[in-house]
Amino acid sequence: MxxxxxxxxxxxxxxxxxxxxxxxxxxxxxxxxxxxxxxxxxxxxxxxxxxxxxxxxxxxxxxxxxxxxxxxxxxxxxxxxxxxxxxxxxxxxxxxxxxxxxxxxxxxxxxxxxxxxxxxxxxxxxxxxxxxxxxxxxxxxxxxxxxxxxxxxxxxxxxxxxxxxxxxxxxxxxxxxxxxxxxxxxxxxxxxxxxxxxxxxxxxxxxxxxxxxxxxxxxxxxxxxxxxxxxxxxxxLRGHGEFAVTVEQAAQALALVRAQPWGSTARLDGPGAIVTRAPDGRGRDLNLFLVQAGYAPDAIAPHAQDLEHVFLALTGAANGTN
Ligand SMILES: Nc1ncnc2c1ncn2[C@@H]1O[C@H](COP(=O)(O)OP(=O)(O)O)[C@@H](O)[C@H]1O
Ligand SMILES: [Mg+2]
Missing domain, CATH: 3.40.50.300 (P-loop containing nucleotide triphosphate hydrolases)
Incomplete structure (x- = not known):
């Protein structure tokens, strides 16, 4: 520069x-x-x-x-x-x-x-x-x-x-x-x-x-x-990249994801869908993790972030809210 x-x-x-x-x-x-x-x-x-x-x-x-x-x-x-x-x-x-x-x-x-x-x-x-x-x-x-x-x-x-x-x-x-x-x-x-x-x-x-x-x-x-x-x-967006995962048994999968060091902010996003960070921010590692845990996803896609979530992340207020 x-x-x-x-x-x-x-x-x-x-x-x-x-x-x-x-x-x-x-x-x-x-x-x-x-x-x-x-x-x-x-x-x-x-x-x-x-x-x-x-x-x-x-x-x-x-x-x-x-x-x-x-x-x-x-x-x-x-x-x-x-x-x-x-x-x-x-x-x-x-x-x-x-x-x-x-x-x-x-x-x-x-x-x-x-x-x-x-x-x-x-x-x-x-x-x-x-x-x-x-x-x-x-x-x-x-x-x-x-x-x-x-x-x-x-x-x-x-x-x-x-x-x-x-x-x-x-x-x-x-x-x-x-x-x-x-x-x-x-x-x-x-x-x-x-x-x-x-x-x-x-x-x-x-x-x-x-x-x-x-x-x-x-x-x-x-x-x-x-x-x-x-x-x-x-x-x-890279700094706060999250993925939307469509998966059966979403509640159980969510519990498992939340127990991971990278998954503490994971949440349900309607029935059968989770929004979460990924290991090292990589979607394919998230996929691998879920498959190996027996929760093969139907779909994984970058989660379209709204400003509010980026905000919460940027201001450090993300923990403990939704
Ligand atoms: N003419 C005004 N008199 C008093 N307060 C105002 C006036 N215009 C805007 N504000 C206040 O200033 C803040 C910023 O407003 P605004 O610039 O319209 O925000 P945004 O366009 O981002 O929604 C708000 O709290 C709003 O209530
Ligand atoms: Mg305005």
């Missing part, structure tokens, strides 16, 4: 450092007694999809609002492409596309007219650009239809289309997959992959790790306004 972009404490440079597109620097926001964001520092680099994860109330939206200059920080700041958003937002915010929570849409208007309305607020955008962004988000064929006939996924993608109107360098998306059904999540994921392939940088928040694990290169987890960890998704 020849990179020295991320300082591990002390003063952090304000100038655009190499490929850092957005730098969140010791950012805090206080609401009364509550620190909604508490000394948060992060660097988002050019061309990555950065996942910003945390449970509801963790401070994601507050951070994003400060990053977009919508509210003022209590302390610290956000620099985008080297400009301080709070003091120099007019310079740089036109290069940022944003979707914060639900997009504000007029149901009685067509998707295209909704886009046109936003475009006129931005000072006008060529009609060809409306076509281009509708095409990008997969709504070209539905652009003339009223938005109230759209699925939630289509509405979210229209929101992304709005964020893309000015062809921004950086997209900031606050829980774009929230409330979407699995098909909608897949469509959103495909869209974001396509945008990154075209050279965009994406900063994406979510409270569901599985939504971003296939998409993001790096993730930061926050809780109570503070950074819990920042790492690649691989590292995050």
């Amino acid at each position: 020849a990179q020295t972009l991320v300082a591990s404490g002390g003063a952090r440079a304000v100038a655009p450092h190499g490929d850092v597109v957005m730098r969140i620097d010791r950012l805090s926001k206080r609401y009364g007694q509550r620190l909604a964001v508490d000394g948060l520092s992060l660097d988002v680099r050019r061309g990555e999809i950065f996942g910003f994860l945390g449970p509801n109330g963790a401070g994601k939206t507050t951070t994003i609002r400060m990053s977009l200059g919508l509210i003022a920080p209590t302390a610290g700041g956000v620099h985008i492409l080297g400009h301080d958003v709070a003091t120099d937002g007019a310079h740089v915010l036109p290069r940022v596309g944003a979707l914060v929570e639900q997009p504000a849409l007029y149901g009685y208007m067509s998707g295209r007219d909704n886009l046109r309305a936003v475009a006129s607020v931005l000072g006008g955008v060529p009609e060809s650009r409306l076509d281009a962004v509708l095409e990008l988000v997969g709504l070209r064929g539905r652009g003339a239809d009223r938005v109230r006939t759209y699925s939630l996924g289509m509405k979210q993608r229209l929101g992304v289309a709005m964020a893309l109107l000015q062809d921004p360098d950086l997209l900031v998306l606050d829980e774009p997959a929230n409330g979407l059904d699995p098909a909608g999540i897949v469509e959103m994921r495909d869209l974001l992959r396509q945008l990154v392939a075209q050279g965009k940088t994406i900063f994406l928040s979510s409270h569901v790790l599985t939504e971003v694990r296939q998409l993001c290169t790096r993730v930061a987890i926050i809780n109570l306004g503070k950074l819990v960890t920042e790492s690649t998704v691989d590292d995050l």
